[in-house]
Amino acid sequence: MSNKFYIYLLQICWTICTTKHYLISSILKCHYALCLIRAEPKKKKKADPRRELQLRERLKKRLKKLEKVPSQFIPIEDFITPAKCLDETRERSTPKLSFEESEGRALLLKEWSRYKKKQHMAEVQAIELALKAQREALEELKLESEELYQAALMQDPLLFPFTHEGPAYTPPKTDYEAPDGKFNDITKVYTQ
Amino acid sequence: MAAPCRRMASWSLPRFLSCFGGTAVGSTGFRQFSRTAVCRVTLQTKSMTDKPSSPWTLMAAVCLQRLPVISADLSPIEQQFGHVMHQMELEKSVLSDHELQLLEDAERMSRKQAGDYDSDEEGKDEEIMLAQDLEDSWEQKLKSFQPAHRVRADVDQDVTSVQRCLADSLVLLAEQQVGSQKLWLLPQTQWQEGETLQQTAERALTTLQAAGFKATFLGNTPCGVYKYKLPKAIRTEGSVGTKVFFFKAILSDCGPPATPDTPFLWLKKSELQHYLKPAYLMKVDHFILDF
Numbered sequence: 001m002s003n004k005f006y007i008y009l010l011q012i013c014w015t016i017c018t019t020k021h022y023l024i025s026s027i028l029k030c031h032y033a034l035c036l037i038r039a040e041p042k043k044k045k046k047a048d049p050r051r052e053l054q055l056r057e058r059l060k061k062r063l064k065k066l067e068k069v070p071s072q073f074i075p076i077e078d079f080i081t082p083a084k085c086l087d088e089t090r091e092r093s094t095p096k097l098s099f100e101e102s103e104g105r106a107l108l109l110k111e112w113s114r115y116k117k118k119q120h121m122a123e124v125q126a127i128e129l130a131l132k133a134q135r136e137a138l139e140e141l142k143l144e145s146e147e148l149y150q151a152a153l154m155q156d157p158l159l160f161p162f163t164h165e166g167p168a169y170t171p172p173k174t175d176y177e178a179p180d181g182k183f184n185d186i187t188k189v190y191t192q
Numbered sequence: 193m194a195a196p197c198r199r200m201a202s203w204s205l206p207r208f209l210s211c212f213g214g215t216a217v218g219s220t221g222f223r224q225f226s227r228t229a230v231c232r233v234t235l236q237t238k239s240m241t242d243k244p245s246s247p248w249t250l251m252a253a254v255c256l257q258r259l260p261v262i263s264a265d266l267s268p269i270e271q272q273f274g275h276v277m278h279q280m281e282l283e284k285s286v287l288s289d290h291e292l293q294l295l296e297d298a299e300r301m302s303r304k305q306a307g308d309y310d311s312d313e314e315g316k317d318e319e320i321m322l323a324q325d326l327e328d329s330w331e332q333k334l335k336s337f338q339p340a341h342r343v344r345a346d347v348d349q350d351v352t353s354v355q356r357c358l359a360d361s362l363v364l365l366a367e368q369q370v371g372s373q374k375l376w377l378l379p380q381t382q383w384q385e386g387e388t389l390q391q392t393a394e395r396a397l398t399t400l401q402a403a404g405f406k407a408t409f410l411g412n413t414p415c416g417v418y419k420y421k422l423p424k425a426i427r428t429e430g431s432v433g434t435k436v437f438f439f440k441a442i443l444s445d446c447g448p449p450a451t452p453d454t455p456f457l458w459l460k461k462s463e464l465q466h467y468l469k470p471a472y473l474m475k476v477d478h479f480i481l482d483f
Binding site: 008087089090091094111112123126127132134143144145148153154156159162164168169170173180 | 246248250259260261262263269272273275280282283285286287292331339340341342359386389390398408410411412413414415416417419435437438442444475478479481482483
């Protein structure tokens with residue numbers, strides 16, 4: 001009986017709302033809302049704060065991105081000529097070169113390029129010969145036995161990192177004690 | 193059914209025996225042992241030894257190089273070019289702080305001596321140490337340091353010393369018995385079953401040399417091969433000849449100084465021709481890099 005009454009009320013409310021009779025409809029809307037208190041309001045309480053928080057966070061993120069200034073690049077000190085070097089008082093008094101000397105220099109440069117080219121071609125040829133010898137060796141090994149060939153092709157994990165001291169101008173002295181060196185490191189360190 | 197089988201069995205046995213028969217030059221008792229073991233296997237099953245054993249004996253040799261310790265002397269054109277480049281760079285440069293100081297000091301000295309000098313004016317700028325004095329003190333320090341000699345003629349002549357010819361890369365040669373002759377060659381030894389050729393080369397270095405050489409082997413791959421056939425008198429079906437595989441190594445530490453009786457030499461690439469056989473030298477020359 002009460003259910004039927006409630007349903008009848010809802011139906012009335014619905015028809016009044018649709019006919020835009022404001023006064024009655026507003027009173028009945030309140031009643032409509034009161035009827036439906038048990039059904040929806042709990043959900044609204046949870047969903048709205050969460051949604052509002054999310055909206056606020058998104059807005060904050062967008063604001064932060066706009067406010068962020070792009071960081072400056074670290075200057076490469078080698079590419080910047082220090083102002084000291086452009087000082088006019090530092091210019092060297094260059095003596096003028098005679099014609100023969102400048103000619104001699106140009107010819108020497110050409111001679112040098114020819115010499116270097118010969119050296120380079122000889123190096124390339126030597127490397128090619130070495131590679132050819134290696135290829136021959138691998139082919140012969142393949143003819144011999146397959147497993148030795150496979151073992152030869154495997155990488156040696158102990159080889160790298162490989163270091164070797166290069167040549168200096170004079171050979172090392174056997175019983176030389178190098179003096180202790182102290183130095184102040186004045187390199188500029190930039191933080192971004 | 194039974195008769196043809198018997199015939200097949202009788203054919204295969206002698207063929208297998210002939211394969212492994214004969215002795216190779218430089219072969220050890222190991223080879224004999226393997227032949228009997230394999231034969232025993234063939235008697236039971238034919239499929240086990242389907243892989244044909246090659247008639248070539250395998251050996252591994254090590255090409256140990258001592259890299260240059262000092263920089264090489266400049267050739268005449270390199271010296272000339274270096275000199276010209278230095279001059280050109282000097283002309284294009286500007287005066288440094290030290291040079292400016294020198295000029296200032298020289299000016300001040302000349303003004304002092306001219307007599308036209310007001311000491312009160314320049315009392316603040318007067319320095320205790322002149323730049324020229326600094327330079328002189330640096331020169332003195334340099335002279336007090338004696339570097340080792342670059343070239344020592346007596347050591348260069350001694351072919352067994354590892355300290356000779358510090359500007360070139362040297363290769364190790366050992367005198368070994370091959371067949372009936374004693375020859376100078378890169379240290380080699382025969383390959384044994386169960387090890388890679390790289391390990392054989394390492395063994396060659398450690399066993400044949402009395403002195404302790406510490407070497408870094410550059411990889412597992414051989415860098416060259418030399419094969420020679422035995423003279424027809426000794427040649428059999430089982431061993432036609434030998435294949436020697438070369439492996440490269442770099443000397444990292446030479447052990448105690450060599451005794452005068454040691455049978456090995458350190459030679460430059462140009463000197464190898466006096467000690468090695470021509471055919472051998474031709475193959476070895478390719479992979480020994482001089483630069």
